[in-house]
Structure formats: C-alpha cells, structure tokens
Amino acid sequence: MIDLSSDTVTRPTEAMRRVMARAEVGDEQKGEDPTVNMLQDVVAELLGKEAALYLPTGTMCNNIAIKAHTQPADAILVDRQAHILRSESAGLAALSNVLVDQIDGDRGRFTAEQVARAITKGSLYAAPTRLLCVEQTHNFGGGTIWPLAQLRAVCEVARARGIATHMDGARLLNAVVATGMQARDYAACCDSVWIDFSKGLGAPGGAVLAGSAAFIQQARRYKHVFGGAQRQAGIIAAAGLYALSHHVERLCGDHENAKILADGLGSIPGVQVELPVETNMVFFDVRGAGLSHEAFLANLQSHRVRVGSVGDRLRAVTHLDVSQHDIQEALAVIKKVCRKQDS
Incomplete structure (x- = not known):
C-alpha cells in the first residue's frame, strides 16, 4: 500500500x-x-x-x-x-x-x-x-x-x-x-x-x-x-x-515529493490542485474529472493507493515511508482511475 x-x-x-x-x-x-x-x-x-x-x-x-x-x-x-x-x-x-x-x-x-x-x-x-x-x-x-x-x-x-x-x-x-x-x-x-x-x-x-x-x-x-x-x-x-x-533535514525530501505529486495531479484533466504547495501536503479535487470523491477513494484503494478525505477536499501527505518512486506509482494509478472514468 x-x-x-x-x-x-x-x-x-x-x-x-x-x-x-x-x-x-x-x-x-x-x-x-x-x-x-x-x-x-x-x-x-x-x-x-x-x-x-x-x-x-x-x-x-x-x-x-x-x-x-x-x-x-x-x-x-x-x-x-x-x-x-x-x-x-x-x-x-x-x-x-x-x-x-x-x-x-x-x-x-x-x-x-x-x-x-x-x-x-x-x-x-x-x-x-x-x-x-x-x-x-x-x-x-x-x-x-x-x-x-x-x-x-x-x-x-x-x-x-x-x-x-x-x-x-x-x-x-x-x-x-x-x-x-x-x-x-x-x-x-x-x-x-x-x-x-x-x-x-x-x-x-x-x-x-x-x-x-x-x-x-x-x-x-x-x-x-x-x-x-x-x-x-x-x-x-x-x-x-x-x-x-x-529525520529533520530529510523533511525537504517530503516537500519535494509533494511538489512532484502536485505537478502530476495538475496535469490530469479535470483534477484541481490547491496551490501553492508549501510543505508536505497536497489538497485536490477530482470531481471535475467526473468522479465523486467516494468513488475515487474506493478505486484507489483497490489499486493499493490511499489518500485522505478532509471534508469536501482530498488530501495527500508525503512522508518518511513514501519514496519518489512511490509518488510516480501513485500518479500512474490516479491517471488510470481518471482515464477509466473518461472512457
């Protein structure tokens, strides 16, 4: 996961x-x-x-x-x-x-x-x-x-x-x-x-x-x-x-991963990202891609990727246990889920 x-x-x-x-x-x-x-x-x-x-x-x-x-x-x-x-x-x-x-x-x-x-x-x-x-x-x-x-x-x-x-x-x-x-x-x-x-x-x-x-x-x-x-x-x-x-200085890696994630999410049609991303959190919305947040979260979970839901917003948080490779894998899954909805 x-x-x-x-x-x-x-x-x-x-x-x-x-x-x-x-x-x-x-x-x-x-x-x-x-x-x-x-x-x-x-x-x-x-x-x-x-x-x-x-x-x-x-x-x-x-x-x-x-x-x-x-x-x-x-x-x-x-x-x-x-x-x-x-x-x-x-x-x-x-x-x-x-x-x-x-x-x-x-x-x-x-x-x-x-x-x-x-x-x-x-x-x-x-x-x-x-x-x-x-x-x-x-x-x-x-x-x-x-x-x-x-x-x-x-x-x-x-x-x-x-x-x-x-x-x-x-x-x-x-x-x-x-x-x-x-x-x-x-x-x-x-x-x-x-x-x-x-x-x-x-x-x-x-x-x-x-x-x-x-x-x-x-x-x-x-x-x-x-x-x-x-x-x-x-x-x-x-x-x-x-x-x-x-583990303090390494937090900069989390911040960089969050920016990579935000850039990738922003390139997906219909996904809106709250900018700027200042630290390790990315808030975004996929409803413009034709997905409810509930359906999006369930689809991600089935592909062994998890993000959070905060009220009517989605939140992804980078951390010690998430590598840059994991970020790319998560983006691939999110793109796949959103493309599937488009088709």
Missing part, C-alpha cells in the same frame, strides 16, 4: 527501533526517566523556552495549554480551520469550558488587524479573550507556513492586550526546513508551543510542550489530571531523540 492519507502512518525505522530497545528508562511520572528528561531538555533548547514537558499526544498538548492559559467562560481565538477546533473532539469545550471565536484566515493564516478586531475585553454579556492560538504549519490550510513577520505581528497584538499566545506546532519543523528559519524564532512569538514526533519525524508517538518554567509546572499538574502521566516512557521518548538527530 502506498499510503498518502497522512504523515501519521509513518513507522519507526530499524535504526530507530534499535535505539528504542536500548533506551535507559525510569518512572516518568516521578520525573525519573532519564531519556524523557533528556528529550524535554533538548526540545526546550531547540525552541528557546525555559522548560518542556513530554506528553503522549499533540492533542493533549493543545488541551493542557488551553487549560493552563484560561479559566472557564473565557474566550479563545483560532482560525476557522484550526485543528484545535475541527479535529480534537471538542476537547477545549469539555476540558476547559471556553468559548471559541473564529477568525476567517487565508489558508489558515490571519492578520494582526483581524486579531485586533476579534479581541473582546469582556463584559456582562461577552466573554473576555484570554488566548490566541496559531498553527504552524497549518494542516487544513494546506500545509501552509506562517511567515515569521506575520506571526510576530499577530502575536504582538495579543500580547499588547494582555492575551496569552499558543502555537500548535505539530509540523513546526516542516516550516523550519522549508524556510531555513530557526525553530526558536517561530517559538519566540508564543508563550507556549509544542512539536510532534509521530508525523514526518517518523516516531511511533509522543509530543513535547514547551514554555516558561511556571507554565510547565502548571502543565505538569494537568498532565496528571488528564491521565497523561506514564511510567517507563523512555522507550518511546528515545524515538523522539533519534528523530530530532536523523
């Missing part, structure tokens, strides 16, 4: 598995797992933050950050296509009891002026804005990258109003590799930020949330509240350390 449905389908390499098998471990819940502690220190340094906290998932990172930055009946600001809003099972409502105000961004990115207009001071009738959330790269926006100047501008507006800022940095390192910027430059814009290891970096799980020492102390308490504390987690954390040393 050539699986382009998501970069979460990546599997640990043999070298990563060997590192995991040899990992030094301890009781993570008590802060005694040396591999987890090392990963937290490495990520804090990478992001230029005082402290960091290892967590099982990125969704837990977002939920803990929202909980730590807000009180019940506060409002948070997010892009209307934010992963926090669209793909986390309303955790922010269930766990933090916050109101979500949406900004209509451009492929996931909004302006300082939009933020200024959306902020509410709070009154007898309106919830006060307490937190601004951004996503780098922006998943449903198309794997799009926040330009550093724009990111700084929107976060400065929030800070000037006393509003905290949080970055969903699940694919932050894709932005780093694509632009040549430092991760800490992006992270400096926000009070809290996290990176994920189970996507393009190829680890089987885990994420690290970073911020001030006081923020991480509070986040650690919510980690226990939300059931995120672990025991010998160093086995998985070792994969994160390996990924940071071996």
Whole structure:
C-alpha cells in the first residue's frame, strides 16, 4: 500500500527501533526517566523556552495549554480551520469550558488587524479573550507556513492586550526546513508551543510542550489530571531523540515529493490542485474529472493507493515511508482511475 492519507502512518525505522530497545528508562511520572528528561531538555533548547514537558499526544498538548492559559467562560481565538477546533473532539469545550471565536484566515493564516478586531475585553454579556492560538504549519490550510513577520505581528497584538499566545506546532519543523528559519524564532512569538514526533519525524508517538518554567509546572499538574502521566516512557521518548538527530533535514525530501505529486495531479484533466504547495501536503479535487470523491477513494484503494478525505477536499501527505518512486506509482494509478472514468 502506498499510503498518502497522512504523515501519521509513518513507522519507526530499524535504526530507530534499535535505539528504542536500548533506551535507559525510569518512572516518568516521578520525573525519573532519564531519556524523557533528556528529550524535554533538548526540545526546550531547540525552541528557546525555559522548560518542556513530554506528553503522549499533540492533542493533549493543545488541551493542557488551553487549560493552563484560561479559566472557564473565557474566550479563545483560532482560525476557522484550526485543528484545535475541527479535529480534537471538542476537547477545549469539555476540558476547559471556553468559548471559541473564529477568525476567517487565508489558508489558515490571519492578520494582526483581524486579531485586533476579534479581541473582546469582556463584559456582562461577552466573554473576555484570554488566548490566541496559531498553527504552524497549518494542516487544513494546506500545509501552509506562517511567515515569521506575520506571526510576530499577530502575536504582538495579543500580547499588547494582555492575551496569552499558543502555537500548535505539530509540523513546526516542516516550516523550519522549508524556510531555513530557526525553530526558536517561530517559538519566540508564543508563550507556549509544542512539536510532534509521530508525523514526518517518523516516531511511533509522543509530543513535547514547551514554555516558561511556571507554565510547565502548571502543565505538569494537568498532565496528571488528564491521565497523561506514564511510567517507563523512555522507550518511546528515545524515538523522539533519534528523530530530532536523523529525520529533520530529510523533511525537504517530503516537500519535494509533494511538489512532484502536485505537478502530476495538475496535469490530469479535470483534477484541481490547491496551490501553492508549501510543505508536505497536497489538497485536490477530482470531481471535475467526473468522479465523486467516494468513488475515487474506493478505486484507489483497490489499486493499493490511499489518500485522505478532509471534508469536501482530498488530501495527500508525503512522508518518511513514501519514496519518489512511490509518488510516480501513485500518479500512474490516479491517471488510470481518471482515464477509466473518461472512457
């Protein structure tokens, strides 16, 4: 199966598995797992933050950050296509009891002026804005990258109003590799930020949330509240350390493969591709070729190729387990499926 449905389908390499098998471990819940502690220190340094906290998932990172930055009946600001809003099972409502105000961004990115207009001071009738959330790269926006100047501008507006800022940095390192910027430059814009290891970096799980020492102390308490504390987690954390040393620079290959895929899709009559392709995601539509998305996905699956469906859009994601040869094979299958419909 050539699986382009998501970069979460990546599997640990043999070298990563060997590192995991040899990992030094301890009781993570008590802060005694040396591999987890090392990963937290490495990520804090990478992001230029005082402290960091290892967590099982990125969704837990977002939920803990929202909980730590807000009180019940506060409002948070997010892009209307934010992963926090669209793909986390309303955790922010269930766990933090916050109101979500949406900004209509451009492929996931909004302006300082939009933020200024959306902020509410709070009154007898309106919830006060307490937190601004951004996503780098922006998943449903198309794997799009926040330009550093724009990111700084929107976060400065929030800070000037006393509003905290949080970055969903699940694919932050894709932005780093694509632009040549430092991760800490992006992270400096926000009070809290996290990176994920189970996507393009190829680890089987885990994420690290970073911020001030006081923020991480509070986040650690919510980690226990939300059931995120672990025991010998160093086995998985070792994969994160390996990924940071071996799988970051190679993300540029995923980006190149995504551009090759987009070019190939764009050459098929009736297929519309969302451009530009900035990182490892390609959003497209085949209905112009006379295919429903349901029929298209089923036909691909029968030919052992898989892409994803996100609302009324199709999404193909390149990653560690997809080679350039796989991209060409997938394009051949897609062309065949579309030609078959034409005939």
